[in-house]
Each structure stands twice: as structure tokens, then as C-alpha cells.
Amino acid sequence: MDVRYINPFVKSIKNLFQTMLSTNVAFGRPFIPSPDDDWRTDVSGVIGFSGDASGAVVLVFSMDTATKLASQFAGTTMDSDHPDFSDAIGELANMVAGGAKPEFEGLDISISLPSVIIGKNHELSNSRVHPGLVIPCDTTLGSFRVHVSMKIEKLATVGASS
Amino acid sequence: MKILLVDDSRTIRNIQKNILAKLEHKEIDEAADGVEALVKLDEFSPDLILLDWNMPNMDGYTFLQTIRKNGVKTPVIMCTTEAEKTRVVQAIQAGANNYVVKPFSTETMAEKIEQTMKKVAAGA
Numbered sequence: 001m002d003v004r005y006i007n008p009f010v011k012s013i014k015n016l017f018q019t020m021l022s023t024n025v026a027f028g029r030p031f032i033p034s035p036d037d038d039w040r041t042d043v044s045g046v047i048g049f050s051g052d053a054s055g056a057v058v059l060v061f062s063m064d065t066a067t068k069l070a071s072q073f074a075g076t077t078m079d080s081d082h083p084d085f086s087d088a089i090g091e092l093a094n095m096v097a098g099g100a101k102p103e104f105e106g107l108d109i110s111i112s113l114p115s116v117i118i119g120k121n122h123e124l125s126n127s128r129v130h131p132g133l134v135i136p137c138d139t140t141l142g143s144f145r146v147h148v149s150m151k152i153e154k155l156a157t158v159g160a161s162s
Numbered sequence: 163m164k165i166l167l168v169d170d171s172r173t174i175r176n177i178q179k180n181i182l183a184k185l186e187h188k189e190i191d192e193a194a195d196g197v198e199a200l201v202k203l204d205e206f207s208p209d210l211i212l213l214d215w216n217m218p219n220m221d222g223y224t225f226l227q228t229i230r231k232n233g234v235k236t237p238v239i240m241c242t243t244e245a246e247k248t249r250v251v252q253a254i255q256a257g258a259n260n261y262v263v264k265p266f267s268t269e270t271m272a273e274k275i276e277q278t279m280k281k282v283a284a285g286a
Contacts, residue, residue: 019265020267073177074173075176094216095265097243101246
């Protein structure tokens with residue numbers, strides 16, 4: 001995957017967290033996931049891409065970080081049993097994907113409705129079809145990762161509007 | 163002013179309700195998709211609709227096209243992650259009165275509602 005495709009997601013995450021969670025995000029250096037890494041996690045929010053690009057963006061949280069971020073986002077205390085917990089995580093993923101989309105100028109990209117996986121130590125596999133990159137993110141509410149797997153189906157001008 | 167919130171995310175509807183409460187708007191009803199919104203449009207008779215784009219069953223764009231085709235003039239503010247200029251133009255052409263891109267701040271939401279209701283009152 002072209003590393004330039006990461007910038008729209010970094011910009012989108014930054015904007016989302018500043019606007020709706022009043023929190024700054026410090027970004028680590030994006031890296032290619034290795035099969036040897038431990039990919040077990042607790043909460044994943046997934047949005048798929050289709051149209052002129054295919055793939056997915058996945059927000060990956062520990063349970064502790066997920067509950068803190070969901071609570072901050074929704075403006076109410078949420079644990080994983082809260083009826084709106086998965087909805088809040090899904091909406092965070094939706095906004096990250098939606099915010100990145102306009103940066104891929106000239107591409108008609110559709111995003112799926114969000115899917116959320118909640119389960120202690122579930123494993124996230126890297127796609128062989130769309131090998132991706134991982135963006136490490138750190139906030140005062142905890143650290144999380146954003147996995148971006150994206151294949152552009154036609155030539156794009158990425159980040160020209162930034 | 164009666165406001166109908168149409169979004170498949172209950173979290174977003176709750177965030178919008180909190181913002182609207184701060185702005186002294188308390189007559190609020192909700193729908194989780196376009197189909198439910200069509201029912202609420204009849205039952206609740208809103209003065210303003212905040213409308214998401216991507217929803218199951220009937221998306222916001224189809225809902226907007228449907229109500230405008232049926233002559234419904236209730237002001238609609240699209241509130242969506244669909245931020246591309248082409249989508250904004252598409253929504254305005256279909257009859258949206260204003261457009262808010264998610265993520266949104268309280269200030270942006272307040273400004274767009276005020277702007278929309280002023281434009282509607284002025285007959286624009």
C-alpha cells in the first residue's frame with residue numbers, strides 16, 4: 001500500500017478527536033504489520049471501502065481505551081455493556097473513514113456501514129489481498145491503532161486538498 | 163421549533179440532542195433511517211430535519227428526494243461524513259437547505275441551524 005494514503009487518515013483522526021473528543025492525538029510512525037506481531041485486541045471498529053478504492057479501515061482498541069474514548073465521545077459514561085457502546089465505536093470508525101475520503105480527489109469511494117467486533121483478545125489478521133499499514137495513536141485517554149488497508153482502483157490525486 | 167433527528171447512530175442522535183438542548187431546542191423526535199423518518203414526518207410535523215446520508219433501509223439522500231418529490235418543504239440540514247463537494251452539490255440539488263460535515267462542533271451546528279432558519283424565513 002502506498003504510504004501517501006496514510007496522510008488522509010492521520011488528518012481525519014486528528015480532526016475527529018479535536019472536534020468531538022476535545023483530545024489531541026500523537027501519532028507514531030506508521031508501520032507494516034508483521035505476522036509475528038501480537039494482534040490480539042478487545043474492540044475493533046471496521047469500515048469497508050468500495051468503488052474506486054477497495055479495502056478497509058479498522059480502529060483497534062483495548063477495552064479500557066475503548067470505554068474511555070466512547071464515554072468521552074458520547075458525553076456519558078459507557079462500559080462495554082452499555083447499549084450504545086458498539087454504536088459509539090462504529091461511529092468513530094465511520095467518521096475516520098468519512099473524513100479521509102475527500103482527500104482522495106477524483107475518486108468515487110463508497111464507505112460501508114460500520115461493523116464492530118467486541119471480544120477480549122480477538123485476533124485481527126492482516127489482509128493478503130490488501131496488505132495495509134498501521135498508524136499508532138496516543139491520547140490522554142489511552143493508545144489505539146488504526147489499520148488502513150487500501151487498494152486504489154484508479155489513478156488518484158491524494159491529499160491535494162490539504 | 164420541532165426538530166427531527168434522522169441518523170442510524172443513537173450516539174450521534176444523543177450528541178445532537180445535547181447540543182440542541184444547549185441551544186434551547188427541546189421539542190425533538192428521532193428516526194433511525196429514512197423509512198422511520200417518513201412516518202415521523204407525518205406524526206411529528208417537524209419544523210427542521212437533521213439528516214444523515216448513510217443509513218440502512220432508506221438512506222438520507224433517497225429520503226430527501228422522496229419528500230421533495232411529494233412537495234414537503236420542511237427545511238433539511240444534511241449532517242453526514244460525506245464531505246466531498248460532489249456530494250454536497252448532489253444534496254443541495256435534491257433539496258437540502260444546508261450541510262454539516264461530521265465531525266461537527268456545537269458552534270458549527272448552532273450556526274448552520276440559525277443560518278438555515280433565517281434563509282427559510284427570508285424565503286431564500
